[in-house]
Amino acid sequence: MRRPRRRTPMPAPFRPKPDRDRPRREGARGDGPRQTSPRRADGTLHHRPGDIDEAVLYGVHPVIEALRNPMRRHRRLLATENGVKRLQEEIGDLPLEPEIVRPSEIDRLLTPDSVHQGLYLVCDPLPSPDLDSLPDDAIVLALDQITDPHNVGAILRSAAAFGAAAVIVTIRHSPAATGVLAKSASGALEHVPLIAVRNLGDALDELGKRGFQRIGFDSDGDTAFEDVTLTRPLVMVMGAEGKGLRQRTRELCDQVARLEVPGAITSLNVSNATAIALYAASRRR
Known part of the structure; x- marks a missing residue:
């Protein structure tokens, strides 16, 4: 009986070692800010605020x-x-x-x-301050799972323009403060703190106990925003496009308001809606 021929294993392909001195590529696999989240359909990487070390x-x-x-x-x-x-x-x-x-x-x-x-x-990333650091007369934004870095960056830019004290995001389901978000914010990252919380509902509950008025926004809100009596401190809660406010988020708001628009299209991009809401709130001090 003929003995089977032993196959010689193929050598492993040569892979050069990475150049440690080369700057990392933003958006490339294995490079840029360290992350554990998947690649988006547009090729960018979805980071969470706690995942990046640069x-x-x-x-x-x-x-x-x-x-x-x-x-x-x-x-x-x-x-x-x-x-x-x-x-x-x-x-x-x-x-x-x-x-x-x-x-x-x-x-x-x-x-x-x-x-x-x-x-x-x-x-280095900027540190995330605590909710306790918010002043008693503040206007604050809270973002309920808004994941598009362009939208979050534009919201930060509006927050800086209208003097918002902070923007609250969740550690999960939020883009990191780097790359596309930072470019869309156009420098606002340096002026408006991002407060990353584990649970938005718990954060809203805590702010309510501190006396914050909590206004959620929805195109089908019960009350027109112009008819809402505003007090300070104030947190305005914006929902993700399509999904809107989650159930617990909505339940923790003191009121859910809508922005009245006179045109044929009644729904707005979340960053545009946020800019309008901030302008209206800043005019009603």
Whole structure:
């Protein structure tokens, strides 16, 4: 009987070791902020606020505001020659030495549709303050599982424009304060604290005990927002597009209001609705 021929195992394919000195690519698998959440359909990675150990900021306004923020610990700054000139015109002496690179060097660190304007900054995430730190006359936003980083960034920008004291998000089902969110916020991350909580319902319950008026927003709300008597402190609760406010969130609101719009389309993008609600609340002090 012929003995079977022993097969020689194939050698494992060569894989080069990663270059530890190379800047990490925002949005690439295994790179950028450490994360455990899955990749989105558009190719970006969904991070939770507690998952990241570094923040990637790009674009003129996010980088300038981060460099001006004494609370930020900056790690690495990549900039084109024009980018450095823009920073020096706006800031003067920079808090860290930039690495001068070609635009293509930053391009390869980001997704193709990212507009970096020649600036790319790696820094520590900002700390999440406690609910106890909110002042007694504050207007605060609470986001009920709004996961789109563009929307959350735009909401932060409106919050900074209208003087909101903070934006409350959940640790799960929220995008991280980096990359696309930071670019959409256009520097507002440095001015409006993000408070990450484990359970939004528990946070609303705690704020209610502190005397916060809790107003939820829904296109089918019981009362027009203009007819609601507002008091301070105030927390305005915004629901995710499509799903709206979750049941417990709705139950914990003192009132659920709607924004009256005169046109044919009565539903608004959540970031637009938030901007309108903030403007209306700021006018009724």
